[in-house]
Amino acid sequence: xxxxxxxxxxxxxxxxxxxxxxxxxxxxxxxxxxxxxxxxxxxxxxxxxxxxxxxxxxxxxxxxxxxxxxxxxxxxxxxxxxxxxxxxxxxxxxxxxxxxxxxxxxxxxxxxxxxxxxxxxxxxxxxxxxxxxxxxxxxxxxxxxxxxxxxxxxxxxxxxxxxxxxxxxxxxxxxxxxxxxxxxxxxxxxxxxxxxxxxxxxxxxxxxxxxxxxxxxxxxxxxxxxxxxxxxxxxxxxxxxxxxxxxxxxxxxxxxxxxxxxxxxxxxxxxxxxxxxxxxxxxxxxxxxxxxxxxxxxxxxxxxxxxxxxxxxxxxxxxxxxxxxxxxxxxxxxxxxxxxxxxxxxxxxxxxxxxxxxxxxxxxxxxxxxxxx
Amino acid sequence: xxxxxxxxxxxxxxxxxxxxxxxxxxxxxxxxxxxxxxxxxxxxxxxxxxxxxxxxxxxxxxxxxxxxxxxxxxxxxxxxxxxxxxxxxxxxxxxxxxxxxxxxxxxxxxxxxxxxxxxxxxxxxxxxxxxxxxxxxxxxxxxxxxxxxxxxxxxxxxxxxxxxxxxxxxxxxxxx
Numbered sequence: 001x002x003x004x005x006x007x008x009x010x011x012x013x014x015x016x017x018x019x020x021x022x023x024x025x026x027x028x029x030x031x032x033x034x035x036x037x038x039x040x041x042x043x044x045x046x047x048x049x050x051x052x053x054x055x056x057x058x059x060x061x062x063x064x065x066x067x068x069x070x071x072x073x074x075x076x077x078x079x080x081x082x083x084x085x086x087x088x089x090x091x092x093x094x095x096x097x098x099x100x101x102x103x104x105x106x107x108x109x110x111x112x113x114x115x116x117x118x119x120x121x122x123x124x125x126x127x128x129x130x131x132x133x134x135x136x137x138x139x140x141x142x143x144x145x146x147x148x149x150x151x152x153x154x155x156x157x158x159x160x161x162x163x164x165x166x167x168x169x170x171x172x173x174x175x176x177x178x179x180x181x182x183x184x185x186x187x188x189x190x191x192x193x194x195x196x197x198x199x200x201x202x203x204x205x206x207x208x209x210x211x212x213x214x215x216x217x218x219x220x221x222x223x224x225x226x227x228x229x230x231x232x233x234x235x236x237x238x239x240x241x242x243x244x245x246x247x248x249x250x251x252x253x254x255x256x257x258x259x260x261x262x263x264x265x266x267x268x269x270x271x272x273x274x275x276x277x278x279x280x281x282x283x284x285x286x287x288x289x290x291x292x293x294x295x296x297x298x299x300x301x302x303x304x305x306x307x308x309x310x311x312x313x314x315x316x317x318x319x320x321x322x323x324x325x326x327x328x329x330x331x332x333x334x335x336x337x338x339x340x341x342x343x344x345x346x347x348x349x350x351x352x353x354x355x356x357x358x359x360x361x362x363x364x365x366x367x368x369x370x371x372x373x
Numbered sequence: 374x375x376x377x378x379x380x381x382x383x384x385x386x387x388x389x390x391x392x393x394x395x396x397x398x399x400x401x402x403x404x405x406x407x408x409x410x411x412x413x414x415x416x417x418x419x420x421x422x423x424x425x426x427x428x429x430x431x432x433x434x435x436x437x438x439x440x441x442x443x444x445x446x447x448x449x450x451x452x453x454x455x456x457x458x459x460x461x462x463x464x465x466x467x468x469x470x471x472x473x474x475x476x477x478x479x480x481x482x483x484x485x486x487x488x489x490x491x492x493x494x495x496x497x498x499x500x501x502x503x504x505x506x507x508x509x510x511x512x513x514x515x516x517x518x519x520x521x522x523x524x525x526x527x528x529x530x531x532x533x534x535x536x537x538x539x540x541x542x543x544x545x546x547x548x549x
Contacts, residue, residue: 069494072494073494074400074401074402074403075403076403076407076411076491077403077411078411078414078488078491078492079411079414079415079418080414080418081488089395089396089399089400092399092400093399093400096399176384179388183388183391183392186392187392187395187396212374212376212377212380213376213377213380215380216376216377216378216379216381216383216384217380217381217384219377219378219380219381220380220381220384220385220388223381223385223388224384224385224388227385227388227389227392228388228389230389231388231389231392231393231396232392232396234389235392235393235396235397238393238397238402239397239400239401239402239403240402240403240408240411241408
């Protein structure tokens with residue numbers, strides 16, 4: 001009989017983690033300073049004076065306000081109106097568990113989750129490639145232009161951490177632990193589907209070395225994220241009487257999932273590039289950059305399952321008929337960072353790319369009142 | 374092979390159940406009052422006119438409300454009383470006229486008001502009755518009480534403000 005145990009990987013603080021923590025601290029100082037300047041000097045954009053009344057309000061803007069509402073009041077679905085059922089429960093559950101006021105809990109949880117995410121991403125990259133490339137990739141993950149949301153009331157950093165931890169656990173053959181992390185990721189955002197291709201490929205490649213019970217664990221780890229995503233529909237059926245509340249509500253946010261979604265999304269691209277809609281311009285340019293970097297990633301040896309994972313993150317939202325928020329969704333396209341690490345081997349190229357990324361990071365913070373991330 | 378599939382199926386079921394349980398324990402269900410309001414707003418969206426008998430200002434008034442996409446018209450005792458366009462009342466805007474408009478129970482205007490209270494998570498007190506529900510919004514201005522049938526349609530409205538008070542019996546008709 002096989003022993004059923006959760007095997008947490010041995011955790012030892014390594015010197016490389018201090019390097020990662022240093023970049024985490026530096027990037028967050030840059031982001032928080034930019035938000036501080038925005039709070040003091042503007043521009044105000046679409047934000048009313050209420051947003052500037054509290055120092056943490058900017059970090060709690062856009063989706064953050066909705067997550068706060070979920071923490072404070074739970075879920076309520078109002079058909080035909082924008083409701084909080086569009087927001088998955090993993091992040092607000094964690095916010096509630098802290099016992100802090102949501103406005104404080106959001107930046108605390110998001111920033112700390114980013115630290116864990118970056119360390120997990122470093123370890124994952126080091127296992128897949130080498131320590132040098134892992135270090136460079138982690139720096140780019142820390143200063144990613146859309147990464148200002150890692151300090152806001154968004155679940156992006158938590159999802160990033162959970163996906164990396166699930167993969168790390170699986171690489172260490174701790175499949176039960178991988179199941180737990182993948183399920184938590186699925187409960188956090190539907191983008192957690194990105195973990196399925198690499199987990200599936202890993203489970204398949206190890207199928208002969210695992211006994212039948214562990215093979216079952218591995219299969220469960222692959223299916224854990226979709227199961228957790230489905231669990232939200234089951235909860236909504238019980239709580240608000242409509243299992244389809246999430247997808248119905250997405251329509252009120254301008255996201256209606258159809259097979260022709262990508263074509264509809266692309267129809268808006270020319271207007272976006274002409275600058276009619278600031279957020280569409282940002283997201284269209286980001287989508288183009290991510291696509292180009294995925295090509296580079298494939299050329300520098302990133303395996304297909306990871307490329308497919310990135311495509312899941314970038315292409316699935318297009319089926320909702322818009323390129324909106326692609327810059328933020330692409331934060332979970334991990335091959336992008338590995339591609340950047342590969343092309344920034346030379347000191348000059350690396351420095352230039354980092355400066356460019358930091359400049360864009362600050363610019364996108366300043367644009368926050370005009371365009372939701 | 375079969376053992377692997379059984380183990381995976383069992384574990385995935387545990388994941389599904391645990392996630393539902395965690396979310397349910399964390400957030401529970403929306404309160405009864407909110408659920409009634411949501412159901413009522415859904416129902417009201419299907420109607421575009423109603424009749425009301427208004428008891429206000431010491432009189433009994435017979436009102437008829439009709440709405441189009443652009444405007445809502447309240448006719449009281451066969452005379453045009455209040456017209457609303459783009460959320461602005463035209464013509465008479467005295468407190469008495471406003472009270473009549475609220476008590477007239479025009480489906481769109483009532484739905485908007487209930488949605489507004491839902492959105493700001495106003496204090497709503499729900500009481501189950503034999504034939505329906507009573508919902509009180511004590512902090513609204515003016516305080517409003519709505520009585521709903523078991524099929525989530527309002528049938529009586531009560532306003533309790535300083536200058537705007539009265540009750541009305543409403544009947545909705547003609548689905549959109």
